[in-house]
Amino acid sequence: MDGHDHAKDKGDLASRVERARGGDRSALGELIAEFQEDIFRMVYYRTRSRMDAEDLTQEIFLKVFDNLPALKDPRMFRSWLFRIAVNKVYDYHRKKRFRALFVQPMEKEAASSMEDIRSDNRNALEQVVKKEFWHEIGVFTQKLSNLEREVFQLRFMDHLGIAEISQVLNKSESTVKTHLYRAVKKFQGAGYLLRLIRGEAI
């Protein structure tokens, strides 16, 4: 996509957001169609639970609908949406940690991940690679600080630009780059994950 296309897309998005702010339900539908998959994946990367990711995606969009009139610049919709999503995921983890003080990890979670695997119609080898991949991603991201992890995921898994990430996290671009630099340095040291990505592991 060249600069002209990008600017045109941003303009289109801004006009859809404006229409949605004015109560146009079809514009709301278009925004959902455009972003629901991205947001679902973004949440799934951080929760690893399909059910929770689906519920959170609905909650995120409800919050978006509720607060759409408060959005100052419609061109900022994408970073604003991801900011809401990041905050929702933080809330989810906070509540989960709090619940974990009183109850054992819920059977629902185990059932959910088993169901995720069963419902995925891939062959056995792919299932193994998938399981290994998420395990290695977990191992790698545990080595990162919270900010390094968030910046890394937003940049290379959610495909946001540096400027967008700085808006999402409310940090300067130089801070984002510093944390991204540290995270990529650690990624270079993630031997097994790198071999898995290059298809050398299995």
Next chain:
Amino acid sequence: MRRDEQGHLNKDELVMAVVGEAGLAEEMRKHLALCRHCVAEKERLARDLAVLGEMAKGFTPPLRKTVIIPDEQFFRHSRPWGWRLAFGTTLATAVVVIMLSLFLFRPTPGVNLAALNKEMLSDERLMTEISMLENNPMPPKWEAIAGETDSTVDEAFIDFVVPLGADDEVS
């Protein structure tokens, strides 16, 4: 980290080149523009990161429940500035409660307990004097002049001095 003899980018500089070339020194940027080896190294790292993103996307289960647009009721009841309204209402209520408590529980002005006690003592003295006068209205020095200290009335003596008239007997 040291560069090799040909002046290729080291690992840190390669990472910097992937994160944002603007962070590299001018000399390194020029080298990167010309050196095939460094470009290949940079692209290898960038490709690893791109494949990571693609694999994550491919290994995410599909979304089954699409997002539902809430009904008109939701939009009518939703208040984008609700938190401001709630904050304002709470603040106004707090101010009213504080003003009322200041008004209701303020100390009564001008209450002087010493003066009140003095006044009560004075009242008591007056009441004692009144009750003494009821029993014996004459001052003590007048009793000395009158020659009688006993104020009890002798009915027989009164009958002797003032005999009852006929009319009085009839009545």
